[in-house]
Amino acid sequence: MYGVRSDSGAVFCRFVPILKSEAGCPIMKAELFFFTKSVLKEAMSMRLLQEPVTIKNVTLKNRLVMPPMATEKADRGAVTAATLAWYDEKSRGGFIGLVETEHCYVSPEGQASPCQLSISRDSDVEGLSRLVRTVHANGSPLVAQLNHAGSLAKEEVTGLPAYGASAVTNPRRGTRAPVALDAAGLDKIVRDFAAAARRAKEAGFDGVELHSAHGYLLDQFYSPLTNRRGDEYGISPENRVRLHGRVIAAVREAVGDDYLVALRLGAGDYMPGGATAEDGARAAAFFERCGVDMISLSGGMCGYMVPGLDGEGYFSRLSAAVKEKVSVPVLLTGGVVTGAGAEKLLREGKADLIGVGRAILKDSGWARRVMGEER
Numbered sequence: 235m236y237g238v239r240s241d242s243g244a245v246f247c248r249f250v251p252i253l254k255s256e257a258g259c260p261i262m263k264a265e266l267f268f269f270t271k272s273v274l275k276e277a278m279s280m281r282l283l284q285e286p287v288t289i290k291n292v293t294l295k296n297r298l299v300m301p302p303m304a305t306e307k308a309d310r311g312a313v314t315a316a317t318l319a320w321y322d323e324k325s326r327g328g329f330i331g332l333v334e335t336e337h338c339y340v341s342p343e344g345q346a347s348p349c350q351l352s353i354s355r356d357s358d359v360e361g362l363s364r365l366v367r368t369v370h371a372n373g374s375p376l377v378a379q380l381n382h383a384g385s386l387a388k389e390e391v392t393g394l395p396a397y398g399a400s401a402v403t404n405p406r407r408g409t410r411a412p413v414a415l416d417a418a419g420l421d422k423i424v425r426d427f428a429a430a431a432r433r434a435k436e437a438g439f440d441g442v443e444l445h446s447a448h449g450y451l452l453d454q455f456y457s458p459l460t461n462r463r464g465d466e467y468g469i470s471p472e473n474r475v476r477l478h479g480r481v482i483a484a485v486r487e488a489v490g491d492d493y494l495v496a497l498r499l500g501a502g503d504y505m506p507g508g509a510t511a512e513d514g515a516r517a518a519a520f521f522e523r524c525g526v527d528m529i530s531l532s533g534g535m536c537g538y539m540v541p542g543l544d545g546e547g548y549f550s551r552l553s554a555a556v557k558e559k560v561s562v563p564v565l566l567t568g569g570v571v572t573g574a575g576a577e578k579l580l581r582e583g584k585a586d587l588i589g590v591g592r593a594i595l596k597d598s599g600w601a602r603r604v605m606g607e608e609r
């Protein structure tokens with residue numbers, strides 16, 4: 235099928251074999267189709283990517299999500315003019331169904347980098363509410379990503395020891411072995427996530443996402459590579475998500491029932507002895523039972539990319555496995571650079587929402603072009 239677009243519509247041409255010549259070559263018939271602009275528009279507007287969806291208290295006008303991307307623009311954790319300008323530019327026009335913030339640290343010892351955003355203090359709420367107003371004014375809902383870096387926290391930044399599930403080196407960055415969290419430490423993690431979620435709600439965010447991917451603390455509990463605990467938080471798949479269950483319950487208590495709570499799961503480690511797609515599906519089903527409203531899929535100890543794994547939706551094996559086990563919406567991110575690629579993943583049932591990160595990072599007009607012009 236070949237097509238040409240014009241101001242009034244588009245012409246498509248299809249070649250159909252009707253006869254064979256004596257020499258055995260097919261003789262083709264050309265069929266021409268003309269679609270008016272309004273017919274084309276309707277076809278376009280039926281695209282799954284354009285379909286609105288409501289998740290808990292949040293209505294997304296389409297299925298495109300800007301996933302968390304650390305901007306490193308904060309000043310001692312606080313929102314700066316540069317932070318606001320960046321989110322303003324990315325969300326301008328309201329073409330993105332859901333915007334997510336970069337990972338915000340929930341406690342001082344959970345800070346990953348010097349210019350990371352903080353949600354660890356009540357005094358952060360004012361700056362964060364300015365960030366919310368900026369993105370809302372552009373017409374998109376905004377979710378705050380909550381994170382504790384665990385063994386990926388830098389002692390030279392925090393001035394505090396790095397904590398982790400077990401005293402083992404983090405395979406993602408080969409850091410010094412962290413201090414294994416004790417019972418009091420676990421209680422503090424739960425309280426810190428809950429307090430951060432309460433602040434997110436106070437600041438006006440539409441929801442929160444708990445970060446359990448890319449080798450950070452909750453992922454360190456989930457992954458068998460970093461969780462060697464001999465207590466009820468370690469070794470078995472059930473034990474490795476026990477802390478998540480406590481965090482989800484405490485966050486829910488802090489924000490109430492009618493508030494979006496998502497979880498980003500680094501479902502697969504892509505390393506020998508690491509977490510697999512099957513682990514991810516089982517964990518996701520548990521998170522749903524705990525009351526999570528959306529599961530966002532990414533990689534674990536491998537980070538958000540895996541050498542040799544490419545193409546649009548390179549984590550779709552993980553998301554497809556999760557989708558079989560949960561009924562809450564599943565967000566898939568990784569490698570998507572075209573609207574057609576996003577649409578294909580939705581049509582194939584690999585996910586309900588598609589995250590587009592680096593394409594938007596490089597080109598702030600990406601969403602306008604893909605979601606806007608073709609409407």
Ligand SMILES: Cc1cc2nc3c(=O)[nH]c(=O)nc-3n(C[C@H](O)[C@H](O)[C@H](O)COP(=O)(O)O)c2cc1C
Pocket residue numbers: 301302303304305335336337379445447448498532538567568569570589590591592593595
């Ligand atoms: C500069 C940069 C910063 C990122 N920061 C975060 C982050 O704070 N939290 C997170 O969960 N993922 C983070 N990611 C991963 C993205 O959310 C996304 O999963 C990744 O870029 C793959 O999607 P893409 O191929 O559409 O870019 C970051 C990615 C980039 C490129």
